[in-house]
Amino acid sequence: MFTLRSLLSAVLALGLLLGTSSAEARFGKRSRPSQSDSPRNDDKNDDTHEATPVGQEDSDDDDAERERRRRRRRHVTSDPAAVDVGLITFIFASGNHRLRGDEPRYRGEVRQERHAAPISFRVGLQAGPVQQSGGGAGDLFLGIEGRRFGMDARFTGIAVDADDGSDEVDSISLWEAHLTWALISQERVRLRVEAGLSGARAPDISFVGFSMGLSMEACLAGPLDFEARVQATPFPYRQVDASAALALHLGAVVLRGGYRGMLLDDAGHVDGIAHRDTFHGPFAGLGLSF
Numbered sequence: 001m002f003t004l005r006s007l008l009s010a011v012l013a014l015g016l017l018l019g020t021s022s023a024e025a026r027f028g029k030r031s032r033p034s035q036s037d038s039p040r041n042d043d044k045n046d047d048t049h050e051a052t053p054v055g056q057e058d059s060d061d062d063d064a065e066r067e068r069r070r071r072r073r074r075h076v077t078s079d080p081a082a083v084d085v086g087l088i089t090f091i092f093a094s095g096n097h098r099l100r101g102d103e104p105r106y107r108g109e110v111r112q113e114r115h116a117a118p119i120s121f122r123v124g125l126q127a128g129p130v131q132q133s134g135g136g137a138g139d140l141f142l143g144i145e146g147r148r149f150g151m152d153a154r155f156t157g158i159a160v161d162a163d164d165g166s167d168e169v170d171s172i173s174l175w176e177a178h179l180t181w182a183l184i185s186q187e188r189v190r191l192r193v194e195a196g197l198s199g200a201r202a203p204d205i206s207f208v209g210f211s212m213g214l215s216m217e218a219c220l221a222g223p224l225d226f227e228a229r230v231q232a233t234p235f236p237y238r239q240v241d242a243s244a245a246l247a248l249h250l251g252a253v254v255l256r257g258g259y260r261g262m263l264l265d266d267a268g269h270v271d272g273i274a275h276r277d278t279f280h281g282p283f284a285g286l287g288l289s290f
């Protein structure tokens with residue numbers, strides 16, 4: 001079951017983690033005539049000891065107090081390497097993905113419920129090359145959800161060679177902010193619908209529009225999952241983004257790899273000519289899930 005300790009660990013992990021086929025021209029770009037990515041707190045220990053008056057010996061109580069102080073100092077000045085190992089062990093041993101139905105029930109509930117956890121938090125990065133465009137794409141995503149309702153946010157950056165024959169690079173930025181609702185929320189599968197806003201920023205224009213999507217996660221065997229997602233923006237620009245991946249859960253750590261395809265169409269809003277791009281290629285990613 002999701003606890004305050006897990007939430008704090010998720011926030012800490014988030015802080016650590018935070019280090020074409022072209023129709024006429026590039027999406028969102030005007031047609032050209034010649035087209036062809038710790039402060040250290042020094043703990044100071046108070047080693048002072050109250051002076052004993054001349055001719056008076058320390059009592060047994062003073063000896064006991066000094067012993068307690070020594071124990072506190074040993075605890076505060078613990079080996080930093082041991083702290084790091086403890087944090088890494090906790091990350092790989094936690095997470096809401098593991099099946100733990102064999103553990104004693106607490107108040108009638110299974111303590112870990114995999115894809116039907118009472119509340120979960122996820123964050124991750126993924127990136128890969130873009131075929132036929134001489135560039136690449138990268139994503140940052142995060143989300144939080146309960147048994148049914150949740151929120152999902154994503155940012156995608158695409159950098160590809162310019163389509164006008166120059167040595168420049170065209171950059172396209174995409175973002176999504178969705179509310180989610182789980183149609184199916186079971187231990188081994190989760191199917192959700194999403195709706196919200198999406199945006200695109202291209203070299204010569206920016207868009208904001210309505211966005212909707214469908215996503216799922218299903219357990220295949222042990223810690224291995226199959227994930228799939230499709231998102232669409234029908235207006236004012238057109239975007240279709242689909243991906244499928246395998247995800248390996250190692251406690252709270254998630255390793256994933258798959259394939260992604262994307263269609264972008266500015267619907268002629270730049271200069272009256274529809275500029276369309278398709279991007280596709282493999283990707284790999286690393287994330288955390290609590």
